[in-house]
Amino acid sequence: MPGWAQAVVFRASIDESVWEMETSRFFCRLSQQVPAFGQALFEHEAGESLRFVLRPTQQDQLAGEVLLMARASSWQPGVAPFNIARVKVEEGGALALSSEAANQMLVALHRGMTPTFSSAHWFSSGEPVEVGISAANFQSAYDDYLGCLTTLLPVNYRQVARTAVLFPSATWRLSDATRERLDLIALYVKTDDSVKSIYVDGHSDNYGRRLLNRDLSKQRAEEVSRYLRSQGIPEEMIITRFHGERYPVVPNSSAENRARNRRVAIRLERD
Known part of the structure; x- marks a missing residue:
C-alpha cells in the first residue's frame, strides 16, 4: 500500500x-x-x-x-x-x-x-x-x-411498527413477555409524535367452534388495547378489531402453526 x-x-x-x-x-x-x-x-x-x-x-x-x-x-x-x-x-x-x-x-x-x-x-x-x-x-x-x-430509545420505528404477540390455546391473558413488548411499543409511541394510529387486530386458530373463536380473538385484542391505554396511550389512537379464525398467517395444519395463528397483530401508522 x-x-x-x-x-x-x-x-x-x-x-x-x-x-x-x-x-x-x-x-x-x-x-x-x-x-x-x-x-x-x-x-x-x-x-x-x-x-x-x-x-x-x-x-x-x-x-x-x-x-x-x-x-x-x-x-x-x-x-x-x-x-x-x-x-x-x-x-x-x-x-x-x-x-x-x-x-x-x-x-x-x-x-x-x-x-x-x-x-x-x-x-x-x-x-x-x-x-x-x-x-x-x-x-x-x-x-x-x-x-x-444514554437518551436513546431502546427500539426504533421499524422494530415496533409491525408486531405480533402470541397466546396459548383458549386464553387471552397477557404473558410477562407480551407486556414487555407492549411496554416498548407504548414508550415509542409516546415519544414519536408522527405516530397517529395503532391498529390492534385479534386472531385465533381454527380449533373449536367458529363463534367462540371469534369471541376469543375479541378478548385478546381488547386485552392488548386495554394494556396500551394503561401505559398512557390515548384511547382515540387505538383501533381495535377482531377476526376469529378468518385470517391465518399459516395453515392450521399442525400445533406449531396453530400457535402462530393465535395472535394479536399491532400496527403503527404515521402521518
Whole structure:
C-alpha cells in the first residue's frame, strides 16, 4: 500500500477539523466534513448498532477494496499504526463499516489517532489516494455523543411498527413477555409524535367452534388495547378489531402453526 507522502491526501487540518453532533431520542450522529472529499458520519440509531459511512461528494473517487488503518496524528511521533479493516467500496464510491470496525475507529480517534482509508487508485487512475479522519477537536464532541447514547430509545420505528404477540390455546391473558413488548411499543409511541394510529387486530386458530373463536380473538385484542391505554396511550389512537379464525398467517395444519395463528397483530401508522 502506498505511503502517506506518495498519495493524494484528503484530510482536515487542525483548524478545519470540526465535529458536528445531531441528537434526538431516535439517533445520535457524529460527523466531520473532509475538505474536497465528502463526509465522514458515525450514526447510532435507537435499537441498532453503531454504523459508519464515508460518503464522497463526487462519485467514483474510490473503487474496489480499501484499507482502513489508524495512523499516528502529526502531534503523535512514535505512535505505532494498526490495521482496522479492509472495506469494499459500494456502488457510487461510499464506504460503510461494520459496527466492530466503526467502534475501532472511535477508539483510534479517542486516542488522538487518524483513521485513514487508503486506495491504490484514485478515480480508477494509477494514482494512490488516502482519506484521513482528523482527531482534532474530537474529544468534546465524543463526550456529547456518549451523553446522547444514554437518551436513546431502546427500539426504533421499524422494530415496533409491525408486531405480533402470541397466546396459548383458549386464553387471552397477557404473558410477562407480551407486556414487555407492549411496554416498548407504548414508550415509542409516546415519544414519536408522527405516530397517529395503532391498529390492534385479534386472531385465533381454527380449533373449536367458529363463534367462540371469534369471541376469543375479541378478548385478546381488547386485552392488548386495554394494556396500551394503561401505559398512557390515548384511547382515540387505538383501533381495535377482531377476526376469529378468518385470517391465518399459516395453515392450521399442525400445533406449531396453530400457535402462530393465535395472535394479536399491532400496527403503527404515521402521518
